[in-house]
Amino acid sequence: MTLVLLLLVLALLFPWGAAALARRLAQVLPPRWACWVLTGSAALLAGGTISVLVGLFHVPFLASLENLPLAQVLEEWPAAVPVASAAGAVMLVQLVLLVRRWIQLRSLLKRAWLSADEGTGDGDLLVVPEDEVDAFALPAYRGRRGRVVVTVGMMRSLKEREREVLLAHERSHLAGHHHLLSAVADLAAVIHPALRNLRDSLIFHLERWADEDAAAAVGDRRTAAAAVARAALAGSAHGRSSGYPLLSATSGPVPRRVEALLGPEPQGPRGGVRKAGATALAVTVVSTAAGALALAYGLHEYVEYASRQLLGTPSGCSGFWNTLDALFGSGR
Incomplete structure (x- = not known):
């Protein structure tokens, strides 16, 4: 039981610390590197959380594989079914929220394409005849390739060179497939609240x-x-249109963006920063993978150990579990 409680604590608390580490690391990296670190961390931490929940949900099932009557399992570990039920309930809620969020993202993209249907232009540019000030990158949708959408109001608000900046900005979103990175972080945030900060x-x-x-x-x-x-x-003075706000030119903390552009061009990580980044990523990957494997193996060993104790057969428990049992107790 102590081991299970430890796993629950790790599942709940580890993402908070890891997410904070990823955010701090992103602050000292160039934007491209920062985006990949944040997206990868969100996906790994969400996967680790789900692995823990799946493992806890399968405890009664693993007991049945060891021919343990449920009554005996509950006698030794009364919390087995409640813990498994709670894990199953959490995963069900997560699934519902994931489907709901995915539908919202697709609906948002559909509405954005509908708002751009009146646009005209050549190549990847669509100019919408609206006085509202807006510009956004519109990802590919149902066979339609991605476009840069700009309202007439936005074009009037900028000088010629500034328009070039705007178009290059939105084309960067399309070329880098930034909508996919945003979607991964957005869906991961549904799995664990700590990942909202990463998003x-x-x-x-x-x-x-x-x-x-x-x-x-x-x-x-x-x-x-x-x-x-x-x-x-x-955009602030004239209001925003019903575009695609996830990749809009005026999203994000604008003062910080302007300040960064007025400074020197960011360089790739060097020396200690590169080593710190590689170490942080390695720790995140190894911790997540090792945690999932240890959980699966540890739960199997736990059930096997319990079955031998309850059925009166020789222990024969592996050294791995003997070590865990000595550290955390048998759970009784």
Whole structure:
């Protein structure tokens, strides 16, 4: 029982610490690297949480494989069924929320495409005849390739060079498939509340990634900063259209984006930062994978140990479980 409680604590608390570590690491990395670190961390931590819940949910099932009567299992471990039921209930809620969020994301994308149907233009650009100020990258949908959507109101609000920045920014979103990274973090946030902070941080770094690509495309960081600031101010003054806010030019903390563009171009990680980043990623990957494997093996050993005790057969328990039993107790 002590081991199970320990697993529950780890499942609940580990993502909080790991998410904080990933966010701190992202702050010292270039935007592209930061986005991959945040997305990978969100996916791994969500997978680790689900692994723990699946393992706890299967305790009664594993007991049945060992020919243990449920009554005997409950006599030795009264919390077996409640813990498994709670894990199953949590996974059911997570599944419902995941499906609901996926439907919301698809619905948002559909509405964005409908709002862009009136747009005209060549290539990947659609100009919508609306006075509202908005611009966003519209991912591919049902055979329609991705487009950059800009309202007439936004085009009027920017100077010629600033328009180039805006278009380069949105094209960076499309080229980098940023909507997929955003969707992964968004769905992972449904699994564990700690991952919501990763999602919010990822939104900022995705915008920073696109900002840097736009600045490189026009060759002028100050112009890029001015375009971001002017677009945000114009959008705030005139209101926003029903576009695709996940990849909008005015999303994320705009003052921080402008400040970053007015500074030097971010460089790739060097020396200690590179080592710290590699170490943090390795710890996250190894911890998640080892935790899932240890959970599966440990639960099997636990049930096998319990079956031998209840059925009166020789223990023959592995050294691994003897060690755990000595550390945490047999659970009785």
